Amino acid sequence: MxxxxxxxxxxxxxxxxxxxxxxxxxxxxxxxxxxxxxxxxxxxxxxxxxxxxxxxxxxxxxxxxxxxxxxxxxxxxxxxxxxxxxxxxxxxxxxxxEIELRSDFRELRKTAEKMNLFKTNVLFYTLHLAHILMFEVLAYLTMYYFGTGWLPFLVSVACYTIVQGQVGWLQHDFGHLSVFHNSSLDHLLHHFTIGFIKGASAKWWNHMHYQHHAKPNVMDKDPDVRVEKLFVVGDKMPVQMAKSNKSSMPFNWQHRYFFIVGPPLLFPVYFQFMLIRHVITRREWVDIGVLIAFFIKFFYLYVPLLGIGNTIFFYFFIRVLESHWFTWVSQSNHIPMEIDEDHAEEWLPLQLHATCDIEKSFFNDWFTGHLNFQIEHHLFPTMPRHNLHKIAPLVKSLCEKHNLSYQVKPLLQSFIDIVSSLKHSGELWYSTYNQYHVS
Known part of the structure; x- marks a missing residue:
């Protein structure tokens, strides 16, 4: 003793x-x-x-x-x-x-826990998965029963695009462990949704997305703003790129070529390459197995209907449409916001400076996978998405108390702001470039 x-x-x-x-x-x-x-x-x-x-x-x-x-x-x-x-x-x-802001935010989290806002409505997720599987079945049966003419083909494309868009939001929930709050079960369903239904890699998604949440819109830390080879964003990156003269891209035109190389190519080219490289170089055998299972399922179902060439066209056509959907939704919350170096900000202002919300409606909730409540999701990433609207008024009240900007936009305006912010950043690059390198 x-x-x-x-x-x-x-x-x-x-x-x-x-x-x-x-x-x-x-x-x-x-x-x-x-x-x-x-x-x-x-x-x-x-x-x-x-x-x-x-x-x-x-x-x-x-x-x-x-x-x-x-x-x-x-x-x-x-x-x-x-x-x-x-x-x-x-x-x-x-x-x-303890500063007041930090203390108030931690009290807000305790309030959310007392309100049971981290408790999952299993029926919500069951119905959501069911409607995804329903559209996947409809995509196949449409061409199976009605042939592969242009009309059933386009209906099938529309159904399968809905599958890919909506399962993208659902896998996001499992990836954040916000459904069952059980690592093993959530990871299992994450592999099923992102892998077997979507044809992507859970480990690659975790690697990229967790960094984004940890330091959103922070240069050199958030992978979502490491786009300097094609785009400059925010106010700091354009100036840095112009001074360094490392790129010959005409960034002053980026708000125009964004429509060509941004939404259409993000999924079918960039993401496709990056996730395959990730699972192979890191030997993620489970992800590789699930990816193989996805492609076996896809080609087994559609090659007898369309042939190999048209099946490949069908696949990439869907990827292009899905890519538009994802890009416009995901970038609407972040690209128009502050993009800066790491200043070790507190959690609340860090997320608020990098995110904004989109107005609530039944369509907006469905279309964005409830990521129209992006501020609340970033503050509480393990909160089930169906509860985000309940914590939103309390978050807004806390922001008003501490004089922090809390932005809510109409959906269309958020899309317009993407292009406007790219135009602004491109012009900033151009003026700085001319100042330093053009005599």
């Missing part, structure tokens, strides 16, 4: 206190600390084994990751078991005083 007491005292003496100046310098590739709930953790080695990927956790190196940690994890007690081994100290009290 005495011996144990001595060890306890020794452990207490070994707990160190760090200032934020001490912590901020540990943001290098081979030297990474972060703070969760006032405790300091050395994630240098652990980040390589992090289930969500090394990048998503590394984006918070040298910063406070408390609210991001809470947003991504359902079972805190389970995760904390792994954190004991990498705990190295605490933040000194004088540097850890």
């Amino acid at each position: 005495g011996k144990g007491g001595q060890n306890d005292k020794q452990d207490e003496r070994e707990v160190k206190s760090f200032t934020w100046d001490d912590i901020k310098v540990h943001d290098k590739r081979n030297d990474k600390w972060l703070v969760i709930g006032g405790e300091v953790y050395d994630i240098t080695r652990w980040s390589r084994r992090h289930p969500g990927g090394s990048r998503v956790i590394s984006h918070y190196a040298g910063q406070d990751a408390t609210d991001a940690f809470r947003a991504f994890h359902n079972d805190l007690n389970f995760v904390k078991k792994y954190m004991k081994a990498i705990h190295i100290g605490t933040v000194k009290p004088e540097d850890q005083s």
Whole structure:
């Protein structure tokens, strides 16, 4: 007993206190600390084994990751078991005083939990999956019974495009563990929806999308704004690109060529290449197996009806339409917003600066997969989507209290703003380029 007491005292003496100046310098590739709930953790080695990927956790190196940690994890007690081994100290009290904004947001989360807003309506997701499967059956039966003339062909294309668009939103829910809040079950259904129904990779999606949520619209951290080879976005990236003179793209025309290389090609070309490269280079055997199963199913069903050539055309025609749907919806919430370098912002303003909402309606909810409530989804990514509208008034009230911008737009206006923001960024690049490189 005495011996144990001595060890306890020794452990207490070994707990160190760090200032934020001490912590901020540990943001290098081979030297990474972060703070969760006032405790300091050395994630240098652990980040390589992090289930969500090394990048998503590394984006918070040298910063406070408390609210991001809470947003991504359902079972805190389970995760904390792994954190004991990498705990190295605490933040000194004088540097850890709670600011009102952070405190109010954490109270808002507690309110959401008391309102049972993290509780799933299983019937909602059952019906949603059922309507996706119904359209997949209709897509096949239309040409099976009515032939492959232009009218049944187009009806089948429309049905299958709805399948791909809607299962894209559904897999998003399973990927965030927001349906069953059970890692094994959600991951299983994630593989089924994104893999077997959609023909994409769950691991690739997790790798990309979790980074986006951790640091939305943050240059060099959010993969969704690493588009400088074709586009410049925001106010900072155009200036940087113009000064560096690294690209010969006519960015001042990007709001026009966006219609050619953006929505039409994102899915059938870029995503197709990236996800296949990801699963092969990282040897994601489960994802590879599910992808093979998808293509076996697809060609088994449609080659007898259309032949090989027309089946391939059918596939890419759907991918192009799906790509339009996804691109306009996903970019409407982010591209017109602030895009900047990492300033280690608090969780609430970080998400608000990078996201906006679209007006609620039955069609908007269905068409966007409830991502018209993008602000609320980014603040609470594990909240079931059917509850996002319930927390929205409370989020708006909190924003008004702290004088934070909370934007809600009509759907059409959000699409127009994509083009307008691309035009603005392109013109900013052009004027800066002429200033630095044209005599």
